[in-house]
Amino acid sequence: MLILCLVSTIFAVISYNYDPKSPSIRWGVIVLSCAAMAGLSRASIETILPALDKYHMDFALIEFFLYFVRIITGFLSIYVFPYALLMWAITYSDKFNEKAVRICKCIFPIPIIFMLKTTVYYPDIIPDFHSMLYWAVPYIIAACLIHLYAWHTEKDADKKKQRITTISISFPVMLSALILNYIVRAINNYNQYWRYMIIFLILSFFIFLWKALKQEAGSLNGIKLRYEREAHKKTRQAINKGTALLSHAIKNQIYKINSSLMIINVNDLNTSSRGAIDIIARSSKHLTDIIERMHSKTQEIKIVKSKNDLNKLIDDSLLALKLDLHSKNIRVEKSYESKEHYVYCDPTETYEVFTNLLNNSIEAIETIRDKGEIKVSVYHKNSQNIIVSFADNGVGIPQEHLKHVTDPFFSTKENKDKNHGMGLNQCHEVMYKTGGDLKIESAINKGTTIKLTFPINLKKGDVHEESKSYPSSTY
Incomplete structure (x- = not known):
């Protein structure tokens, strides 16, 4: 059981270090902490106490402390696990608004309060597994279904890959806990089938390592992206x-x-x-x-955020390139979900990103056709983020180049004297320091779509000011 505690703790530390402020990460850490506590709870009576007896260290105070640890960790690991698992699925799915998440967070732990009375604590903790059939089992099943629904309805290709990776890593643990630790023990609590859960946890850990090291693989909660x-x-x-x-x-x-x-x-x-x-x-x-x-x-990019309307920044970028677009017979189709889309960003750097991406689209279009089209879309991804999408019908980018286009000095353009391969790298760096990301999808002779994710609100540590001017076209 010490192995269960160790592996779960390593998982939790890796997850927490990725993004301590992310709600889904925090709930995932609680889930893993429950698994670690389950291992510690069993180890206290199966490993630690026998070791103390062997070396004649059977002090009453130590035994009382270990009994106390056994009860607390046993209670939390059994009862909090289904609740944390469901909350992790809810927050990670991006399908629930903040109000719904707050309501779920307050309502779903109510059954745990009743378990305080129905649980046996002496001479050893005996959880009420029969009652858990009516709430813990549905919680775990609901968590699995939410993960599957979020994956099935995900439109972003990279996010979809991340979700399937998360499912492949978490489902072995979730399903083994559902069957071996809750359903089987509700039928017969004297069997030892739950011990086989360690096999599924170690399996998930190795899947995580494999996905983390494999190129073009997804990631658990996006964790791999942090190290990239x-x-x-x-x-x-x-x-x-x-x-x-x-x-x-x-x-x-x-x-x-x-x-x-x-x-x-x-x-x-x-x-x-x-x-x-x-x-x-x-x-x-x-x-x-x-x-x-x-x-x-190659100067270091410093982001100073202020509240800005993305629609206006895009319109100003298009206005600056109006003559180029008109002379090359390129039609621009705009689709704004709302009249205004306010986010906290650096207006100067964001304006440069939009202009750079539009210039790239213009160059990609003029190489293969007389009549081009650029579609610009702005919409809410969820309550925390807004997506800006630039889609053109230009020459496209070869698949073997896609993973390198944001690398410094990498360029597929023929004019190397004027293009040093820093444009997309600069855009990627700005989006990263803004707290969002940049994703590219492309196909040869079909075009390229670039999606920018902007966080709506300020984050801890952001440098910001009330307002900041940026270059605006006067055409």
Whole structure:
């Protein structure tokens, strides 16, 4: 049983470290804590007490403390587990608004209060498994059905992959607990079939590790994405530092070249030499321009949030590109769920993201067709997030390139002089630091759809101000 406690604790720590503020993560941690307490409860009488007796450490105070631990952990692990499991499914599903979640959180623990009276506590805790058939079993079944419904109705491809991964990891534990720990023990509490649950927990743990290490796999509650983002962040920081050092070193050498050119008297040179000097001067200026552009693209992004209407930011971005869209015969179709969609974001950086993505769509469309179309949609994903979607019917991105398009310096564009592969990386970084994300779906010759998720409310640690101006078009 110590193994059950250890594995569950590792699961809980990994989950909590991912995002302590996420309601679904917190409920998942409570579920795992119940499993850890179940292991500790059994270990206290099956492992710890016999070990103390073996070494003649049978002190009354220690035995009383272990009995107390046994009762508390046993009670919580058995009765809180179904409730926490159901609340985890509800919060993770994104199908319930905040009011519904609060009501569920207050109503569903009511049966646990009645269990205080029907449970036997001495000489050992004996839970009322028969009564749990009428509430705990339905709770677990409801949790499974909510997970399945959320997966079935999920429209986002990446989220759907995450949900099926969560199901594959959690269902072995949920179903084994339902059958072995609640239904079977309600029929006959003297059997030991519940001990086989450890097999399913370890199986789930190895599935989690496999999914975490496998490329293009989903994730448990999105946990894998955290570590991918951390790796992405470190790469970005290394590039920023390296680019700054490289820029400084090259600029020093360019300064020496320009200084040397200034003291040369071109009148003393023949035509061929003057031509060579002119080439050196123009190349020096071109190199300086490249370094400046690269340096500006690799600066650390600092997000200062304020309350902004996403509809207005999109409209201003479209207005800035009005001439390009008109000259290339590209039609824009806008679909706003509401007249206003307010979120907390950095208006300047968000405006740049929208403009960058629209420019990408324009370039993708003009390479394959005369008449293009860009669909811009804004809608609520749930009570906490708003989605902005840009969909074009352009050239599309090959599947083998999709996982690399947000990497620094990766570009599929032919004009490498003007495109350094930092555009989508910049957008990805802005969305990450805003607290949202950027997802890309694409197919060759069919087009590309990019979905941006914006959190509606401020989060702890956000830098914000009342208002902030941003570049607005005057066309």
